[in-house]
Amino acid sequence: MFPAWSLVFGIAFGAAVGSFLNVLIYRLPRRLSIVFPPSHCPACQHRLGIPDLVPILSYLFQRGRCRYCGVRISPRYIWVEVANATLWGWLWWQWLVVGEMPLRFLFFALAGSVLIAIFVIDLLHYIIPDELNVALLLLGLLHAFLLSGQPTDWNWASWGHLSLRTAVLSAFWGTTLFCxxxxxxxxxxxxxxxxxxxxxxxRAMGALLLLPGMLVAFALSIVLGAVLGGLWAYLRRRAETASHQAHEDDTEPLPPPEPIASLLMMSGIYLLWVDVLITLLPLKVQNRIYASLGQPEEENIDEPFEELPGMLPYGPFLVAGTLAVMLLGQPLSGAVRAYLEWAGF
Ligand SMILES: [Zn+2]
Incomplete structure (x- = not known):
């Protein structure tokens, strides 16, 4: 549909959106407005101009430092931009150069960007902002609705046919499974x-990937979690031994687990999408509703930890599985199908 050289546009758009993702990653967990004030250096508060805001290049030319006060800027900023540029370039090639599905490109690129933001925020702060989960859910539903009947990588499965109905039911089964x-x-x-x-x-993964894709993404997240989680625990133990911190009294008492009744009630709320409606309300009202439901308010976000954290959040693994299914759907689908046939299904 598009010539191969148009790929540079996919990469450039991806880098620009990645730059906006950095704003979301900083401001959403801190409950700051995402439009106001304009971008500024968090150390010296100097407002950033156009030359400071060119994705990837500004960071490289200023060697990762603020141009006004010289404070070091986290390399996370450039990695998010590079990751999003790569993602958009890949999808651009897949759906606009080789394939001919501009709408799928648009929805997958936006959903992939939301997933990258979730990945980084969950890794840094152990939370996934509701707004991002709702955005992902809506993108999935809109994709299923507008591209209803279009082929997916999972067309051989009865749950792999794209329609709003399948997307809603897949979201339902995803929620049920995790609850x-x-x-x-x-x-x-x-x-x-x-x-x-x-x-x-x-739940959003179900709407976006449909049931077969969601289950494969979940399976991949378990494998990744086992491998990387093990590696993480090993690295952390080595870092502790190196710094001669035995951390014997490190077993600070965990907060008491959530009451089963509360978990059941929240499961009902998630299955009925009541929380999606709550997310559309002003933040103060949201907090009041969740407080009346006995849900603790989110703690204040402090600066990200310097040393390795004790545990890894699970969200980033779910994101990695989802991105794998979005980008490598065809080979994954083929492998699953071959396995099912071999197993005699
Ligand atoms: Zn500065």
Whole structure:
């Protein structure tokens, strides 16, 4: 549809959107407005001009420092821009150069950007802002509605046919699955097994990927979590030994787990999408509603930790699985199908 050289536009748009993602990543968890004030250096408050805001290039030319006060800027900023530029370039090639589905490009690119923001925010602060989960859910539903009947990578499965109905039901089953995991974990292990943000994320994954894609993304997240989680625990233990901190009294008492009744009630709210409606209300009203439901308010976000955190959040693994299914849907779908045939289904 488009010539190959148009790829540079995909990459440039992706880098520009990545630059905006950095704003979201900084401001959403801090509950700051995402439009006001304009971008400024968090250290010296100097307002940033056009030359400071060119994605990727500004960071490279200023060697990762603020042009006004010289404070070091986290390399996270350039990595987010590079990641989003790569994602948009890939999708541009897949759906606009090789394929001919501009709407799928648009929805996947926007959804992928939201996923990158979720990845970084959850890694830094252990939360997934509701706004991002709702945005992802709406993108998934709109994609299913506008591209209803269009082929997906999972067309061989009865749940792989794109329609609004399938997307809504897939979201429902994703929510049910994760609520069940949270409840069983809470009852059997007597601790919180699944964050509420993860339940809302998997609901959006269902709408976006449909049931087969969502299950494969979930399976990939388990594998990734086991491998990287193990590696993380190993690195952390080594870092602790190196700094001669035995951390014997590190076993600070965990906060008490969520009551089962509360978990059941919230599961109902997530299954009925009541929380999606609540997210549309002003923040003060939202807080009052959740407080009346016995849900603790989010803690204040402090500066990100310097040393390795004790545990890894699960959201980034779900994001990685989702992105893999979006970008490598065809080979993954082929592998799953071959496996199912081999297993005799
Ligand atoms: Zn500065």
């Amino acid at each position: 069940a995991i949270a409840l069983i974990g809470r009852i059997v292990f007597k601790r919180d097994a699944m964050g509420h943000g993860d339940i809302r994320l998997v």
